[in-house]
Amino acid sequence: MLCKGRPNNEIVKIVFTYLKRSQRLIEVDEGSYRLIPGIPNNNTINQAFQDGAIRIEEDGVISLCGEYIHPIWDKVRIRRKVEDYLRKSASTSEIIQIADYLGVSISS
Numbered sequence: 001m002l003c004k005g006r007p008n009n010e011i012v013k014i015v016f017t018y019l020k021r022s023q024r025l026i027e028v029d030e031g032s033y034r035l036i037p038g039i040p041n042n043n044t045i046n047q048a049f050q051d052g053a054i055r056i057e058e059d060g061v062i063s064l065c066g067e068y069i070h071p072i073w074d075k076v077r078i079r080r081k082v083e084d085y086l087r088k089s090a091s092t093s094e095i096i097q098i099a100d101y102l103g104v105s106i107s108s
Contacts, residue, residue, distance in 0.1 A: 014069060026041070026053070027044075
């Protein structure tokens with residue numbers, strides 16, 4: 001699992017659109033998430049994301065309660081935004097944490 005925790009607005013939009021088109025919603029019952037017929041709810045989507053029922057896999061596919069959404073990511077634009085953030089706004093702590101997460105050596 002590449003991404004879990006705080007939901008990203010773009011991912012929530014993709015999931016909401018997918019659920020709306022398929023006329024389903026996410027239902028939670030005793031901590032277990034599943035898809036059922038209905039109208040999607042953003043609050044449930046956000047909670048499912050935080051609980052790991054929605055996540056981004058290593059290959060960029062969004063896993064949603066055992067189903068997969070295959071969005072087309074603009075990796076060049078995303079990479080450029082990340083680089084801009086790292087260059088202009090990231091704290092030393094954030095840079096070190098990201099390097100550690102990515103397995104980048106931080107020693108000289």
